Amino acid sequence: MSPIRLAIVGLGKIARDQHLPAIAATPGFELVAIASRNATQEGVPHFHSLEDLLAGGPPVDAISLCTPPQGRRALAEMALRAGKHVLLEKPPGATVSEIGPLVAAAAAAGRTLFATWHSRFAPAVEPARALLAGRTLRAVRVEWKEDVRVWHPGQDWIFEPGGLGVFDPAINALSILTHILPRPFFLSAATLAFPENRQAPIAAELDFADTAGVPVRAELDFLQTGPQTWDIHVETDEGRLSLSLGGARLTQDGTVLVDEKEAEYPALYRRFAGLIERGESDVDLTPLLHVADAFMLGRRTVAAPFFG
Known part of the structure; x- marks a missing residue:
């Protein structure tokens, strides 16, 4: 089975500390690109924005959104519209109401949306x-x-x-x-x-x-x-x-x-791979509702x- 070609959007502290090591340790994923305004990773093609990556980057199957929650909805919508599976770092968004339309968009596109709680x-x-x-x-x-x-x-x-x-x-x-x-x-x-x-x-x-x-x-x-x-x-x-x-x-x-x-993020990426394989999404908003x-x-x- 071909690896899932993955791109990270937002290469900040959480992406460097947790996502990069977890992706490297999880069979079935290949990190093929990074989109970040302020950071790069040696050996991985870099793009200034998700829009640039989708327009001129390598083929990508899935996107991990590791940006701050403000503005993440638009990025997730863009990725789903382009036919990509989407992983959302926690919290899944800056508001509760913005997540429902993303769930509907993922279902309409036949793609996985994974709102993670590591x-x-x-x-x-x-x-x-x-x-x-x-x-x-x-x-x-x-x-x-x-x-x-x-x-x-x-x-x-x-x-x-x-x-x-x-x-x-x-x-x-x-x-x-x-x-x-x-x-x-x-x-x-x-x-x-x-x-x-x-x-x-x-x-x-x-x-x-x-x-x-x-x-x-x-x-x-x-x-x-x-x-x-x-x-x-x-x-x-x-x-x-x-x-x-x-x-x-x-x-x-x-x-x-x-x-x-601690082994949270490798388990999280194994879950993401399983959801993609089964054609499922996982979006639980209960923690965000309590906030x-x-x-x-x-x-x-x-x-x-x-x-x-």
């Missing part, structure tokens, strides 16, 4: 989901706290409208929660802290409850220095289950059940100015 592919996530399916839940607590200066150095777009601010990393926690918890949950209250010189929050506190009334509390921070915290704790009738390191480790009452090296709810229901507070 944290769902962390090694401890599926084991946690299986364990929670048979337990009675008491409470859920999320601590998702990291340093924006480390993970998004100089990336001012993240604090612009549509950039999501602290929800850019925190949507990873929501993508895990919506996958592992056995029942839907809904936001009841939120507080969002906006730096006085920015348009997106830098911290947030969220309170949810599931359909059985189980409380779900999330504390989010984009200014944590030192050790970073990506933890989900679930109190159950059989003890506490904890997902840590973003889903790489699973413990029960301190006993390690899963502790594996939209936070902006709709959240009480806004003013925080100190942020200078990256």
Whole structure:
């Protein structure tokens, strides 16, 4: 079977850190082009824009869109119109409403649209989901706290409208929660802290409850220095289950059940290849809907100015 000829659009930090190594490690893909305004990759043909790539580049079967979410819809529409399969980095877009027409366009073109949630592919996530399916839940607590200066150095777009601010990393926690918890949950209250010189929050506190009334509390921070915290704790009738390191480790009452090296993006690309082979799409907007709810229901507070 011929490899899937893939192009990356947007060669920023996430593309270099995760997509390039994952593509190289995943059989069935061949990186044939890159479109980026500001970056190139040695040995790979480079184009200034997706439009230039489609007009004059090598044959391409699939596009990985790794640009900031603002403006991604137009790029996805362009790629689908050109008959390409499309992978969307998370979040899939800057708004919820723009994704539905892309799903319809992919179906009309007979192409795959994959809205990725890479944290769902962390090694401890599926084991946690299986364990929670048979337990009675008491409470859920999320601590998702990291340093924006480390993970998004100089990336001012993240604090612009549509950039999501602290929800850019925190949507990873929501993508895990919506996958592992056995029942839907809904936001009841939120507080969002906006730096006085920015348009997106830098911290947030969220309170949810599931359909059985189980409380779900999330504390989010984009200014944590030192050790970073990506933890989900679930109190159950059989003890506490904890997902840590973003889903790489699973413990029960301190006993390690899963502790594996991060392998999210290779698994993500294997999923993409399988979807293309089967002629399917995978677009789950639930995590993005929870973020939209936070902006709709959240009480806004003013925080100190942020200078990256």
